[in-house]
Amino acid sequence: MTKRFCLLHFICLFSLWSWAGNTPLIGKVTLDGNFVGRNSLDFRSSANNIGAYLPQGIQASLLEARKLAKTGSYGLKIKISALPGTVVSPSIKVGDEFWVYYSERDSLITFEDKNGQTLDDPESDLLNLASYGPALISTGVISKPSLPTRSQILNDLAPKPIPLPTPSTCLCSTQVANNTLDDLKQISEAIIDTSSQKAPAAMPEEEIPASQIWSADSWISKYESSPKVHEMIRIAKRSSSAHSKKLCYKYVKQDLLGSGMIDSYPTGRYAKDAVDDLKDQGMVNLLEYSQYKSVISQDPSKVPSGAVIVYSTGERKEAGHIEIKTGQGDATMYISDYHSKLNIQESAKGLYKEKIGKPYEIIGVMVLPQDKL
Amino acid sequence: MRWNFQFFLCSVFSFSLAVASAKPVSFHSSEEVVTALKIFAIDKMAKDVAKDPATTADALLEIKRAVDFSKDNTLSATAYQLLLKVSIATLKSDPQFTAAEILEPLYKKNPELFKKNLQAFPARQQKELLKDIELSEKESTQGNG
Numbered sequence: 001m002t003k004r005f006c007l008l009h010f011i012c013l014f015s016l017w018s019w020a021g022n023t024p025l026i027g028k029v030t031l032d033g034n035f036v037g038r039n040s041l042d043f044r045s046s047a048n049n050i051g052a053y054l055p056q057g058i059q060a061s062l063l064e065a066r067k068l069a070k071t072g073s074y075g076l077k078i079k080i081s082a083l084p085g086t087v088v089s090p091s092i093k094v095g096d097e098f099w100v101y102y103s104e105r106d107s108l109i110t111f112e113d114k115n116g117q118t119l120d121d122p123e124s125d126l127l128n129l130a131s132y133g134p135a136l137i138s139t140g141v142i143s144k145p146s147l148p149t150r151s152q153i154l155n156d157l158a159p160k161p162i163p164l165p166t167p168s169t170c171l172c173s174t175q176v177a178n179n180t181l182d183d184l185k186q187i188s189e190a191i192i193d194t195s196s197q198k199a200p201a202a203m204p205e206e207e208i209p210a211s212q213i214w215s216a217d218s219w220i221s222k223y224e225s226s227p228k229v230h231e232m233i234r235i236a237k238r239s240s241s242a243h244s245k246k247l248c249y250k251y252v253k254q255d256l257l258g259s260g261m262i263d264s265y266p267t268g269r270y271a272k273d274a275v276d277d278l279k280d281q282g283m284v285n286l287l288e289y290s291q292y293k294s295v296i297s298q299d300p301s302k303v304p305s306g307a308v309i310v311y312s313t314g315e316r317k318e319a320g321h322i323e324i325k326t327g328q329g330d331a332t333m334y335i336s337d338y339h340s341k342l343n344i345q346e347s348a349k350g351l352y353k354e355k356i357g358k359p360y361e362i363i364g365v366m367v368l369p370q371d372k373l
Numbered sequence: 374m375r376w377n378f379q380f381f382l383c384s385v386f387s388f389s390l391a392v393a394s395a396k397p398v399s400f401h402s403s404e405e406v407v408t409a410l411k412i413f414a415i416d417k418m419a420k421d422v423a424k425d426p427a428t429t430a431d432a433l434l435e436i437k438r439a440v441d442f443s444k445d446n447t448l449s450a451t452a453y454q455l456l457l458k459v460s461i462a463t464l465k466s467d468p469q470f471t472a473a474e475i476l477e478p479l480y481k482k483n484p485e486l487f488k489k490n491l492q493a494f495p496a497r498q499q500k501e502l503l504k505d506i507e508l509s510e511k512e513s514t515q516g517n518g
Contacts, residue, residue, distance in 0.1 A: 050515055244469050246508040249518035269516030319517045338468045342426065348467040351430035356437065 026111050026125050029078060031058045033108030037098030041066055041075045051098050052091060053267040057084025062111075063097065065126045073103040074126055089267035090276045102126075148265050153258040157238055213295065213302060219370050220304045226373045229306035232259035233326045236335040248336035249274060252308060252322050255335075256281075261368060272312040272320030275364035282372055283308070286365040296365055300325065300343040301332065303365050309334075310364035311344055313353060321360060400442040403449035409435045410455045413462070423465040432463050433471050440479050453490045461498050464505070473505035477513075480506050 031054055039051040060078035067074055079097045102109055111122040119125065214220040223229060236255040245251075249271040256262045256278075266277035275285055286292040286307070296302045300309055303325050312320040321344045323336040334343045344350045344360050353359055400406050413422050413432045421428035439448070439456050448456065456479075460472035480487045491499045 048511060048515065242468060246512040247517050249516070253518065266518070269518045271517050273518065317513070319512055321517075340468060344469075346426065347469060348426040348429035348433065348463065349469040349471040351426055352433040352437075352471055355430060355434050 027114035028112045030110040035100045240339045244338040251337040270319040271322040274310045278366045283366045308366040311360040313358040403452040406439045406452040470505040474509040
């Protein structure tokens with residue numbers, strides 16, 4: 001009995017010692033690149049769990065680690081402890097928790113121990129952490145994430161040549177025939193799709209004249225006729241469709257970055273965040289100027305051409321809306337991920353929201369300041 | 374003292390009545406759902422739903438009331454079919470496909486029943502509506518940025 005007790009005691013002590021000796025050393029992590037922050041441990045492209053785009057310079061504490069069975073890389077759960085001094089989306093806050101992908105081969109994370117010393121080889125500590133939780137069997141590998149750049153956006157918008165079969169390729173080749181048929185099918189569906197919608201009038205390519213409202217204002221009339229604004233509108237018209245994809249803010253970000261109106265990709269998730277995001281990028285909100293606020297009030301038709309209109313319903317859980325206004329009078333169009341002659345307040349959705357007591361209200365009319373034109 | 378108490382009671386009653394009347398009226402049965410939605414499926418009205426945002430907004434409001442009714446009640450087969458019919462009709466004049474956003478709770482409550490009722494419609498419309506519901510769900514969880 002005494003021997004058994006001693007043996008049991010020894011085993012307990014040994015286990016305790018082993019655990020104590022293997023306590024993780026990692027105290028702080030720093031993101032040395034831009035990361036996709038996810039809300040769950042799933043890095044597949046179909047995961048639909050993106051929480052935020054985390055910019056370089058974020059410091060965080062490491063909460064959990066999981067080794068990914070297929071790739072050998074790790075999923076790291078981090079809790080943000082400090083934000084960098086550069087532009088950060090207001091939706092990212094200290095205390096937020098995200099899963100990020102870490103690969104030793106392409107490491108963009110610096111690990112420090114609790115004394116502030118850099119850990120050159122955090123693998124053993126990560127393995128230790130990972131051993132306390134279930135491993136994830138990942139079916140896909142996410143390559144190093146990065147925020148879109150201006151050249152990438154312009155490249156994506158460039159028309160792609162339709163591959164034609166070479167003379168030596170038999171048209172009875174299944175793959176070539178199927179590809180051609182798929183292309184034709186997509187084109188025909190697009191034609192049916194746009195014709196069944198109440199398609200707006202053809203988008204005018206001519207120069208948009210300054211509106212009667214703003215023609216007396218040197219700043220706004222210069223803004224409306226500036227090359228950057230024209231380029232932004234040109235890109236917006238090319239990338240939008242007749243039907244929303246529920247990505248209005250994403251498309252407006254691309255329009256702004258692609259035209260050089262802003263210098264980097266805003267990281268906000270919701271359209272209603274755009275006011276702060278775009279102010280951080282150097283744009284100004286006309287509603288903060290009393291003389292312009294009194295002109296615009298809550299009427300999108302009074303907004304200058306080329307201005308970016310930001311809406312909110314006031315509901316915390318709702319994303320809000322954003323659109324670029326082009327033209328004036330009968331030539332007015334509102335463009336985001338879709339184009340329409342009606343702004344969101346006049347649309348079926350806007351009228352419905354008004355009926356249920358959650359109307360879309362303008363919270364921002366964003367333009368470039370004079371010194372950036 | 375007595376007069377003040379009576380005045381207080383009247384004020385409270387009036388306020389309650391005002392608040393209650395400001396809320397949209399709820400449905401109490403599937404028959405009421407059918408009666409409210411049927412009007413949007415009649416020829417002229419159906420055309421207006423397909424092209425006029427104001428009529429579409431009215432239809433969306435009834436769709437919302439029907440979905441709210443379905444949270445604690447079971448819709449009859451007729452009501453369910455009519456709800457889907459009117460919802461699909463609104464998609465033509467609503468590039469934001471608001472009906473899909475409103476139908477999301479009904480779909481999540483019983484996806485199999487939803488898809489079963491959707492089979493009465495052309496395959497393209499089925500695919501569009503399900504895709505629109507998926508996009509609405511994505512927007513509510515991931516945002517639109």
